Amino acid sequence: MAARHTILRAAAVLGSSLAILVAGLTVPAAAEPETPVLYPSGSTVTRAVGLGFDACTAPSLAALQAWKGTSPYSTVNIYFGGNNRACAQPNLTSSWVRDAVAGGWKLLPTYLGYQPYCMFGDKPNLFTADNATARGTSDAGDAVTRAKALGLLPGSALYADVEHYDRAVSSCRTAVLRYVSAWTKKLHQSGYLAGVYVHQDSGLRDLSDSYSSTTYARPDAVWMARWDGNSALTGWPTAPNSHWADFQRAKQYRGDHDETWGGVTINIDSDSLRAPVATVARTYRVTSSTSLNARTGPAPTYPVVRSYSPGASLSVMCQTTGQQVHTTSVWNRLTSGAWVSDYYVSTPSNTGFTQVLPRCIYPGQVTTTSLNARTGPGTSYAITGSPLPRGALAHVMCQDRGSTVGSTRVWNKLRDGRWVSDYYVSNRSSSTWSAPVPHCP
Incomplete structure (x- = not known):
């Protein structure tokens, strides 16, 4: 995006016996690549599906109101921090966040911090292989502080903007992987999901190549830039569909153009999403x-x-x-x-769910090659639907006891009603309940 992204400019549980769910299962990862998110009790993950847009400066609430219902967009990006953020943000306050969400918008939070030293462009604040871990950790810590100040609750996905860089420089590729890994681990320790915005030919390629590496923590979601006019979230040339497969993808498919809706013109990039975004009360x-x-x-x-x-x-x-x-x-x-x-409570219904409120979910990444989901909490229940590939987010809604798998009898009920053993999900524990996930009624 013109002033926003230079990225496209440069081209209590018993038992320890093992119950096998699918062939080839491995024990849960203790650390990388599937580090657990330490969700506090006041948290949940929010998902967005559909089209969104990003503008350099957060639009006014009046502009958002004009676009709501007249435009095809339902999510708006916000550049909420980072020492390389170029645009002033006079509108971006906690009250703006509250009112934008109350007006029906979902928010895609982006942090433009330190950049790779071999990036294509001239950002002033850069990281190298030697300091990438420190930079990623400090940027993530600052992002959490700024997110909380704006009312972006734990469980929100925060996206690090990593601009397009020269992959021919091997130490720079290492620097990017170290930065994203540190960003991911720090956010997970703070109760947030980790996302990253990357170019399809640099960041996405390197993160996909290292998807199962035990050296680096894997981010929960990727937002890929490729201005080809195609909004599809599958069929990407530099990452197979099995990577970031379950509500873990966004794509910036058209860059830097004006659109007018409801009589208001904004210069935007266009995005498609099936991904975690900000959680706002x-x-x-x-x-x-x-x-x-x-x-x-x-x-x-x-x-x-x-x-x-x-x-x-x-x-x-x-x-x-x-x-x-x-x-x-x-x-x-x-x-x-x-x-x-x-x-x-004064929600629109006292008989069912309120559409604008997300379901309470606490995702963890799948730690095995292929995890079968079942119709109930046990290996005796029928397999249903497609298996969850490694690294997919298991969108856990609640937990219950079931048959023993590995070191646990805890099973997770997913957002779609299916069940998976908690032994193969990177929650707080592979042997007992994982707070703050509620027990199933």
Whole structure:
């Protein structure tokens, strides 16, 4: 993108017996490449599907309102930090983030920090193979601080912008892999997913070539730049479809052009997404005539941690299925990590899920070559759907006990209703429950 990207300018669980799910399974990775995300209780992952756009400066809320419903876009990129960020961001505040999301937009957060020393372009702040790990760690730490200040909650995917570079320089390729690995590990330790924006002929190629390397932590998602007008998220020439296969891809398919929607013109790049994006809370209110109890889990049997008075505001992150209360089994997770029944909250429905709120999910990368998903929590249940390839995000919604696999009886229920053994998912533990994932009702 013209002023934005130079990238295209340059061209409690028992048992230890092993239950085999599929042939060729290996034990879970202890570290690289599938490092676990340490989700805090006040977190969830949000996914975006469809078209998005990025502009150098975050548009005004009025511009976003004009584009909403008139344009084909539903996600907008934000350059939220980095010492190589070129454009001023007068609009980008926590209130802008809150109001943009309330207006129906999803946000794709991008951090333009240190760049490879062999990059094509003239960014002033560069990293080498010797300092790439330190630079990646410091950039990720700064990104987390800035994300939190804007209200981008843990579970958000933060994307490091790595500009196009000269792959003929072998030490520079090493530098990029070290930087992205450090970025990924630091974000995971802080409760965030790690994404990276890369050129198809440099960063994407090198990350794909090192996809199963035990030397580097693998990012959770890739956003690839290729201005060919094709918005497809498969069939990429420098990464097979089995890499970053499950809600882990975005593509910048058209660069630097003006579009006018609702009478407002913005210079943009165009993107397609099936990927994790920012998690931002929405505000609702208590509708009950008496105090509403917030609990440690999605059922009235869990301990009360706080009570909210009638009419009080609630910061809701996501929804899940829990124990039925009156007409609904939907429960809302608050930014505090506590749960309240949706029946007593001013969401549009007190019988079902609210479309604009994400389901509560806590993904971890698959640690084996091919992981079968089943109709229930055990190896006796039928296999259903396609296996999850290594590195795919298992979008875990809740956990339950099932048959023993490796060192655990914990099974994960995925967002699509299928089940996989937790032994092969890079959550906090391969032997017991992984907080803050709720137990299945």
